[in-house]
Structures are given as C-alpha cells and as structure tokens.
Amino acid sequence: MLSHLFKLIWNKKRHHTLLMVEIWVSFLVLFGVMSLISYNFKNYVEPIGFEYENVWALDLNKNQDTTAIADKLHIILQKIRSYPEVEAASRMSSNSPFSFNTSNGSINYKKTSVHGDYYDADDAFIHTLGIKPILGTWFSQSDVVAKFKPVVINQQAKEGLFGEINPIGKIIGDNQKVVGVIGNFKAKGEFSDNRPCIFNLIDDKYIFNKVLIKVKPGTDANFEAKLTKEIASVAKEWTTEVSYLTDQRQNQHNLALVPVIVFLIITVFLLVNVAMGLFGILNLNIAKRREEIGVRRAMGATAGNIKIQFVGEMWVIATFGVLIGILFAVQFPLLNVFNIEASIYWMAIGLSIVVLYGIVTLCAYHPSRQAANIQPAMALHEQ
Amino acid sequence: MIKLSNIEKVYQTSNIETLALNNINIDIKKGEFVSIMGPSGCGKSTLLNIMGLLDEPSNGTIAIDNKPVEKFTDKDLAYLRNQKIGFIFQSFHLINDLSILDNVEIPLLYRTSTNKSRREAAKEALEKVGLSNRMKHFPNQLSGGQKQRVAIARAIVGNPEIILADEPTGNLDSAMGNEILNILLQLNAAGSTIVMVTHDENMAKKTHRLIRLFDGTQVS
Numbered sequence: 366m367l368s369h370l371f372k373l374i375w376n377k378k379r380h381h382t383l384l385m386v387e388i389w390v391s392f393l394v395l396f397g398v399m400s401l402i403s404y405n406f407k408n409y410v411e412p413i414g415f416e417y418e419n420v421w422a423l424d425l426n427k428n429q430d431t432t433a434i435a436d437k438l439h440i441i442l443q444k445i446r447s448y449p450e451v452e453a454a455s456r457m458s459s460n461s462p463f464s465f466n467t468s469n470g471s472i473n474y475k476k477t478s479v480h481g482d483y484y485d486a487d488d489a490f491i492h493t494l495g496i497k498p499i500l501g502t503w504f505s506q507s508d509v510v511a512k513f514k515p516v517v518i519n520q521q522a523k524e525g526l527f528g529e530i531n532p533i534g535k536i537i538g539d540n541q542k543v544v545g546v547i548g549n550f551k552a553k554g555e556f557s558d559n560r561p562c563i564f565n566l567i568d569d570k571y572i573f574n575k576v577l578i579k580v581k582p583g584t585d586a587n588f589e590a591k592l593t594k595e596i597a598s599v600a601k602e603w604t605t606e607v608s609y610l611t612d613q614r615q616n617q618h619n620l621a622l623v624p625v626i627v628f629l630i631i632t633v634f635l636l637v638n639v640a641m642g643l644f645g646i647l648n649l650n651i652a653k654r655r656e657e658i659g660v661r662r663a664m665g666a667t668a669g670n671i672k673i674q675f676v677g678e679m680w681v682i683a684t685f686g687v688l689i690g691i692l693f694a695v696q697f698p699l700l701n702v703f704n705i706e707a708s709i710y711w712m713a714i715g716l717s718i719v720v721l722y723g724i725v726t727l728c729a730y731h732p733s734r735q736a737a738n739i740q741p742a743m744a745l746h747e748q
Numbered sequence: 749m750i751k752l753s754n755i756e757k758v759y760q761t762s763n764i765e766t767l768a769l770n771n772i773n774i775d776i777k778k779g780e781f782v783s784i785m786g787p788s789g790c791g792k793s794t795l796l797n798i799m800g801l802l803d804e805p806s807n808g809t810i811a812i813d814n815k816p817v818e819k820f821t822d823k824d825l826a827y828l829r830n831q832k833i834g835f836i837f838q839s840f841h842l843i844n845d846l847s848i849l850d851n852v853e854i855p856l857l858y859r860t861s862t863n864k865s866r867r868e869a870a871k872e873a874l875e876k877v878g879l880s881n882r883m884k885h886f887p888n889q890l891s892g893g894q895k896q897r898v899a900i901a902r903a904i905v906g907n908p909e910i911i912l913a914d915e916p917t918g919n920l921d922s923a924m925g926n927e928i929l930n931i932l933l934q935l936n937a938a939g940s941t942i943v944m945v946t947h948d949e950n951m952a953k954k955t956h957r958l959i960r961l962f963d964g965t966q967v968s
Contacts, residue, residue, distance in 0.1 A: 366857055369850070376845045660841045663802055664902070665830020665858040667823050742803035745837065746793070 388686025414549030416495035463613035479525035481561030522561035556621035659744030834903030893924030
C-alpha cells in the first residue's frame with residue numbers, strides 16, 4: 366500500500382510541487398525554531414549555580430573624582446557590611462551576574478586551553494551568591510600574599526583543562542594556583558550556556574565599581590534610599606545605581622526569549638499556511654476523486670482503507686518535503702555550525718518531523734473521514 | 749449464488765419519494781451468465797449496485813452463497829466485494845494517475861499479498877485480455893476498447909466468482925463491444941458467474957438468461 370501511495374503521489378508530483386516546497390521551507394524554519402528551543406531548554410534545565418534572590422548590584426560611578434578612591438571604596442564597603450539588613454557584601458568586576466558586560470579569554474593549563482569567562486571577586490563572593498565549592502575551597506583574603514595567585518575555576522573549566530585529574534594545587538595560566546572548583550556559574554541566566562570560567566582574587570588595591578549585596582528577605586526600597594544616601598555622604602561626586610539581580614535576570618531572559626518568540630510567530634504563520642494548503646488540497650482532491658473513491662470501495666476498500674489512503678497521501682507529500690529538508694538540516698550537526706552540540710540539532714530534527722507530521726495528520730484527518738463516508742454507489746453514479 | 753428476495757429501493761429527497769426498484773426476486777445460479785435489460789432509468793444499475801453490495805435495499809434481503817448480508821458490517825461487505833465480486837463499469841473508472849498495471853493491481857491492495865505476487869497476478873490478468881504490451885501505459889494513452897479490457901483485467905485479477913458488468917459495451921463501437929462480450933463469454937465458460945446490464949438485444953441473446961425491468965419492476 367505504501368509503495369502504491371508513493372507511486373500515486375509521484376505520478377502527480379507536478380500538482381503537489383508547491384505544497385512540497387512549502388513543507389520543505391516550513392521544515393527548515395521549524396528546525397531553526399526547534400534548535401533554538403532545544404538549545405534554550407537544554408541550558409534552562411542546567412542549574413544556574415548561584416542564588417540571586419535578595420541580591421542587589423550596586424554600581425558605583427566615580428564620575429570625575431580621582432582623590433582617595435581606594436579609601437572611599439574601603440569606607441563604603443565597611444559601611445555597607447555594617448548594616449543589619451546586609452547579610453553579605455562582595456566586591457567584583459563589572460561583569461557581575463546578569464549584567465551585559467563580559468570579560469573572556471583563554472584559560473591555559475600546559476598545552477590545554479579552554480575559552481572561558483574571567484571574573485574578579487573577593488572572599489565574600491560565595492556568601493553573597495550562596496555558592497558552595499565542590500572541590501577545595503574558595504580563596505580567602507589572606508591568599509593575596511601567596512606566591513601564586515589563587516584562582517577558583519568552575520566544573521566546566523576543570524573538565525576542559527584537567528579531565529578526571531584533581532586540579533587543586535595545579536598551576537595554570539600566569540602563575541595562578543587552583544584552590545577550588547565550583548559547580549555551574551551561568552552569569553547570563555538560565556538560558557545561557559554553561560561556559561568555563563575562572564575567578565581571580567581581588568586584592569585591597571583593586572578599584573572596584575561593583576558591589577553585590579545580599580540583603581535580608583523583606584528589605585525594601587527604604588533601605589535602598591538609605592544606602593545611596595550613605596554612599597553619597599562618603600563620596601559626594603559619585604552616583605550610585607542599585608539594581609536587583611532578579612530584574613536583571615528577567616532582562617537576560619527577555620534577550621534570550623525574544624528571538625525564539627519572533628521565530629515561533631513566523632513558524633506558526635508558515636505552518637498555518639501549510640495546514641490551510643493541505644486542507645484545501647484534500648477537500649479539492651476528495652471532490653475531484655469521488656469516482657476513484659467509488660471504484661476503490663467497489664474493489665474491496667473499507668471506509669478505513671479510504672481514510673488511511675488520503676491521510677497516507679498527505680504523509681507522502683510531507684515526506685518528500687521533509688526529506689529534502691533533512692538533507693539541509695543534517696549539515697548543521699555534521700559541520701558543527703555555530704559550535705552547538707550535535708545532540709541539539711538531532712533533537713530539533715526529530716521534533717520538527719514530529720510536529721510537521723502531527724499537523725499533516727490533523728489537517729488530513731477530517732477531509733479523509735469525509736472521503737471515507739462517501740457512499741460508493743452514489744460516487745459511481747455521479748460520474 | 750446471489751439471491752435477491754422482495755427487493756425494494758426507494759430514494760427519498762425532501763418531499764419526493766422515488767421508487768427505483770419494486771419487489772424484485774432474482775436467483776442467480778453459479779456459472780450463469782445473466783443479462784439485465786430495460787429502458788434508461790428503470791433501475792438496472794441500482795439493481796446491479798445492490799447485487800454488488802455497493803448499495804443497500806430499502807426493503808428485502810440479499811444472500812450471497814446462501815448467507816444473508818443484512819447484518820454485515822462495512823468491513824464484511826468490503827471483504828465480500830474484494831473476494832467474490834469483480835466490477836466492470838460502462839465508463840471504465842480507471843485511475844488516470846496510475847499505469848495500467850497499477851490500475852489492475854488495485855483489488856489486490858486490499859488483500860494480504862506481497863508486491864511481487866500482486867505484480868504477477870496483474871500481469872497475468874492483463875495477458876488474459878491481450879494487453880500485456882501496454883502495462884506501462886496510462887489510461888489516457890488507450891482507446892475505449894483497451895480501457896474496458898483493462899477494467900476487465902482489474903475485475904478478474906482477484907479471481908472473483910461473480911462479475912458484475914454495468915453496460916460494459918455502452919461506450920464502445922460494435923466491433924469493440926463484440927470483442928468485450930467475447931472476453932466475458934470466455935470468462936463465463938471458465939466458470940465465472942456474470943451479471944451484465946445491457947441495452948443491446950443481440951448481446952443479451954448470447955447470455956443464458958435475460959431479466960427485463962420496467963419502471964423498477966421485473967417484467968420477465
């Protein structure tokens with residue numbers, strides 16, 4: 366029966382070319398969307414690796430002030446930490462979690478190198494973001510005077526550089542000694558990929574402009590006002606901007622989700638077109654092929670056989686479009702396009718096939734049932 | 749083989765009731781070649797459709813091989829049509845998008861059979877009607893007589909015991925018509941039971957029995 370259906374559609378291929386092209390294009394767009402969704406979903410299910418609830422990011426803009434900066438920063442940090450509302454406060458580089466700043470480069474160990482993100486942070490960083498090392502320890506401020514600069518890497522960097530070897534005590538890069546390994550650290554939010562990263566210890570001379578503050582639950586805007594006022598009293602020319610990590614996280618999510626939504630809208634539009642095309646073609650087919658339906662019924666086809674035939678024909682048309690689409694889609698995992706894991710592309714191909722055949726079946730089912738209900742004597746008599 | 753008892757067929761539209769067949773009683777024996785004649789609109793094709801289980805009577809009973817079919821499901825009826833009955837139509841009803849060979853294979857698609865066995869059976873049927881050299885052709889490349897021979901091949905490919913032919917020569921000239929009738933006579937001689945609707949007295953005379961209809965009633 367299958368070969369019969371293929372033959373029937375192949376012999377009528379000219380009538381169905383447009384629909385096949387439409388299915389092919391829809392498959393490719395669907396594949397793009399499914400790749401995006403799979404990529405984001407795979408990232409989303411991977412834990413972010415730190416706590417962001419009740420964490421504020423303080424941006425200290427020094428404007429034109431150049432006097433006694435280090436002293437002022439020291440006083441400000443002391444003041445922040447002295448508030449009962451503050452559970453922990455940490456200095457860090459400007460690429461704080463969920464910010465739009467990045468700092469990246471190679472992380473090297475002997476001849477092995479991985480590309481990752483660089484962060485500068487102090488000893489309070491893990492308390493502020495609730496991070497727990499999975500190997501070794503987080504650095505302490507006393508490590509500043511050590512012969513080797515202490516660094517902490519994440520699991521991704523560890524796997525890339527050391528594989529199964531314990532990295533604690535190993536010297537990497539420019540005289541940096543690995544003192545600890547943390548799990549994930551996805552600074553750009555749940556939808557970002559789990560990249561390797563390395564944390565350098567900030568020394569006391571470090572001129573920072575970002576402070577992360579973990580406040581007690583329920584701390585409100587009154588404290589925020591009090592805090593900025595206090596900072597202004599220490600450094601009059603400075604401006605302070607407070608942002609909540611939860612809000613910044615939402616911004617990062619929007620950035621990741623907007624292209625997915627735009628693509629999704631285009632895909633839905635295309636799929637609706639395909640669905641309408643299929644529906645129209647089948648209705649027209651049934652009207653034009655009543656004689657054939659009558660003949661097949663006379664030759665022994667059951668109503669079910671007729672239904673299967675018409676749904677099957679649509680599957681065959683879809684198969685021609687999908688097969689050409691697959692030829693294009695498989696190039697992505699084979700050529701490692703965009704440096705994305707091949708499994709994401711394979712999953713996207715699978716999902717696109719399922720969605721497309723689902724739509725085809727849905728569109729074909731009702732007209733095919735109508736075809737199956739045609740009375741054979743009536744269909745033959747009309748001709 | 750086919751027994752129709754008190755068959756009545758009424759077509760009902762919104763407020764008009766048309767009696768197409770009235771009190772038809774026919775018993776067709778195995779191996780018979782029966783022709784049905786009557787003026788246009790007298791119910792010949794309706795009767796043939798009822799015999800072929802393509803249509804249901806409004807009243808009366810049909811028995812095939814002494815088995816009443818009233819309570820048969822759609823699947824049972826389709827099975828009977830597929831296994832026992834072969835149809836030949838006046839306008840051939842070939843599928844233009846399929847080759848001759850593929851057209852002939854159609855009844856076998858609804859049986860459990862392999863591609864190879866279907867192909868072999870279809871070739872054999874086409875050989876019987878003298879069209880083995882046209883297997884790859886499409887219906888629109890054939891003459892009327894050839895098309896009807898394809899339709900006969902399709903009707904006999906599954907070796908049915910009964911062949912129902914609805915004016916098989918109606919669209920053909922007399923030479924072609926005689927050729928088709930000869931094929932039917934040969935099939936009958938080989939054991940097939942044939943019921944043929946025709947307008948042609950001469951052809952009807954060559955069959956074993958003639959049933960005449962007039963205004964839906966059996967007159968002889």
